[in-house]
Amino acid sequence: MTLSQHHLPKRILVTGGAGYIGSHFCKALAQEGIEPVVIDNLSRGHKDAVKWGPLEVADLRDREAVMRVLTRHEIEAVVHFAALAYVGESMVRPQLYYDNNLGGMSVLMSALAATGVNKIVFSSTCATYGIPDHLPITEETPQNPINPYGRTKLVSEWMLRDAAAASDLRYAALRYFNAAGADSEAEIGERHLPETHLIPLALMAAFGSAPPLKLFGTDYDTPDGTCIRDYIHVEDLARAHLLALSHLESGGDSLAVNLGTGTGASVREVIDAVTAVSGRSVPYELAPRREGDPAALVADPTRAFEILGFRARLRDLNRMVEDAMPWFQVETERV
Ligand SMILES: NC(=O)c1ccc[n+]([C@@H]2O[C@H](COP(=O)([O-])OP(=O)(O)OC[C@H]3O[C@@H](n4cnc5c(N)ncnc54)[C@H](O)[C@@H]3O)[C@@H](O)[C@H]2O)c1
Numbered sequence: 001m002t003l004s005q006h007h008l009p010k011r012i013l014v015t016g017g018a019g020y021i022g023s024h025f026c027k028a029l030a031q032e033g034i035e036p037v038v039i040d041n042l043s044r045g046h047k048d049a050v051k052w053g054p055l056e057v058a059d060l061r062d063r064e065a066v067m068r069v070l071t072r073h074e075i076e077a078v079v080h081f082a083a084l085a086y087v088g089e090s091m092v093r094p095q096l097y098y099d100n101n102l103g104g105m106s107v108l109m110s111a112l113a114a115t116g117v118n119k120i121v122f123s124s125t126c127a128t129y130g131i132p133d134h135l136p137i138t139e140e141t142p143q144n145p146i147n148p149y150g151r152t153k154l155v156s157e158w159m160l161r162d163a164a165a166a167s168d169l170r171y172a173a174l175r176y177f178n179a180a181g182a183d184s185e186a187e188i189g190e191r192h193l194p195e196t197h198l199i200p201l202a203l204m205a206a207f208g209s210a211p212p213l214k215l216f217g218t219d220y221d222t223p224d225g226t227c228i229r230d231y232i233h234v235e236d237l238a239r240a241h242l243l244a245l246s247h248l249e250s251g252g253d254s255l256a257v258n259l260g261t262g263t264g265a266s267v268r269e270v271i272d273a274v275t276a277v278s279g280r281s282v283p284y285e286l287a288p289r290r291e292g293d294p295a296a297l298v299a300d301p302t303r304a305f306e307i308l309g310f311r312a313r314l315r316d317l318n319r320m321v322e323d324a325m326p327w328f329q330v331e332t333e334r335v
């Protein structure tokens, strides 16, 4: 039996649990002795990443299916990861994002209300802040998203806030900065299809399973001219969700908090880390700025510590790359 410091509900539904962050969270739940129920339409996820409990293959916009899953498994709380999450894709297919992310959110929330489930942890994002007027970004920084993806997440936060004001629903909106790394036992990894994220693409370029990395923009107003992001280890993110659930289960108030380390790394620093850890050079070419990319996004992580006692532990960029790498080596061998 697990001796957990967390006070967790026993029957938890994980939407998007076949995806990158959701599957890592499911493993963290299993380590707490809880068997998560996953609902995922597998549009972007992987069946074989659901290893710790049942998988219900269904779209969140299918109200009947969602109601059936909530009732059949006697769900007490939901952790809602399911969404489309590519900034670039959202700029060219905005309706797809509004339909999927807000349609899914709306059906999920009405099904929760209908079945009396009143605790939800929600995957929000630093993309809700847009181009911040100062760094680091606190939760008081104005939320002015600059792309449809970020807007769907901001509206989702508003939906939660309004529902909580009008009912007994309590929520935790977790605004992640850049998720990075992977399960240290390499049982699951980062597998976005297509992959657009920096660390995976840099590793794939180093191992020759992807073309040279395109370095998007070298003329930003940052020390080395490349964009700065706050990379947070996916295992730290998973632990933060346990803490958020535990907070809600103990009767804590609704909250919105940043999840980051408080330290930024530039694209060039990421390339250096991948070079150092892999022992291979990262072939790259300079490319124009990518539309919709703010120059620098770094979290002020104070509030998450104050309310949840959360502080990122696996803070070292090399460690994140090290944990991500085996998966890409395996992938390379499979190709
Ligand atoms: N990866 C990051 O750096 C990052 C940063 C901030 C926020 N987020 C948010 O975290 C969440 C998880 O991100 P990820 O990187 O694991 O993404 P992912 O694409 O790996 O996982 C998302 C999962 O949701 C499923 N899904 C999508 N729409 C669905 C629907 N309508 N019905 C059922 N299932 C559906 C997909 O099949 C996939 O398995 C997302 O909400 C994303 O916006 C991610």
Ligand SMILES: O=c1ccn([C@@H]2O[C@H](COP(=O)(O)OP(=O)(O)O[C@H]3O[C@H](CO)[C@H](O)[C@H](O)[C@H]3O)[C@@H](O)[C@H]2O)c(=O)[nH]1
Binding pocket: 085, 086, 087, 125, 126, 127, 176, 177, 178, 196, 197, 198, 199, 201, 213, 214, 215, 216, 217, 227, 228, 229, 267, 290, 293
């Ligand atoms: O091939 C690439 C890929 C990325 N980058 C740069 O690397 C940095 C990180 O880019 P990612 O695509 O890895 O991640 P984003 O910063 O775009 O992350 C955004 O999208 C995520 C969802 O996928 C999260 O929602 C996150 O909160 C939001 O800021 C950016 O400066 C980007 O310009 C490159 O130079 N070349």
